[in-house]
Amino acid sequence: MTRAFKMLTFQAPTLATAGLMLSATAAMTRAAPAPAAASVQIANFTFKTQVLAVKAGTTVTWTNADDIPHTVVSRDGVFKSKVLDTGDKFSFTFAKAGQFGYFCSLHPHMTGTIVVKA
């Protein structure tokens, strides 16, 4: 399986001091568009958003709110979290359009899908 997607790290938005001197309009045009983000809560042994639709480039963050550890594992080997204990998070950026099914490898009856639109 080709790993066609890469993890992205957020860069703290930095504005040059000079940028502050620019007009608001100019600043808007110079700043990169804010990366899209979405989240999925894991609670009561379910992925609370069963099917989540996002645009390509969106970073999805899963957060485990259960007292029991879970994982987030792609059906097709596209992404795989480490074990997420209570409060732990896992993020993945979906660069390309497609449908991505996933499950918890500890409790495989827990399933979800991310639908990525171009």
Added chain:
Amino acid sequence: MLDDMDGDRRGFLKCMAWAGTGALFAFDGGIGSSIGLDAALAAPLKRAAAAPFTFAQISDSHIGFNKPPNADARATFREAIEKVKALPQRPDFVIHTGDVSQLSRDDEFDDADQMLKGLGLPVFFVPGEHDMLDPDGGKAFLNRFGKGSIGAGWYSFDHRGVHFVALVNVADLKPGGMGNLGAAQLAWLKDDLAGRPSSQPIVVFAHIPLWTVYADWGWGTDDAAEALKLLARFGSVTVLNGHIHQITQKIEGRIAFHTARSTAFPQPAPGTAPSPGPLKVPAEQLHSMLGVTDALFVRGRDRIALIDSTLSA
């Protein structure tokens, strides 16, 4: 037997709800029986005098768990071990039916290992899904507790005429599924059982129940039917599981199924809560509500009885 179960229904349901400490099994000729450790300590096994041997089951120690209702799963595991050590009839060995650890961390496995060594008894393990969480997907568990096992950790052994089979149904789980044995393990089981006389008592142990207790919570094993088919010709089969942190029992043909309590925390009865997460009873209740398991099975064509009651009942 159904009448007996109904007669003790109240006690049965009561004991289903709470965490316990383990179960003791005795083989008495063709008759096997089990009794909760607390009951065994309070009133020594009447059947023990004639029993050729006993063994104890401990399950779901979840070493490292530290949330309600149990801030220290190590402490309750130590208590369970002390109860085994204090038994009037020393068991020949102990089986641990999985979820030794909470997160497969080395310190969790090490603490469990050190505490169990205090027993001075052989301990036979199968992994639970919590024991598969190291980066190598279970190697940490196998290196410590699975020496000499095959595949993901399965094996068998004979003890005083009884054949014990340890199965692993927590490896390579499939999306949307439940527990899974897999083709390789089923092929091994077929070979392992081939040629054995149908009169030989069989004890199978695995973490997740080998029958479907509650599919909505994944409490079952997808391909268990194939294993049970291989076991169907034997006159006496006892299946011991953990995973669901409460006692449930079922008898199907000559196969008696039994799940053990956890030493760490109870889980809700099937469908009685939004999820199978820990049942958050007050910590002081955890100890006062330990229950009794009294299960007995009869070889051959005789009816099999598995009866639970509580200590206070």
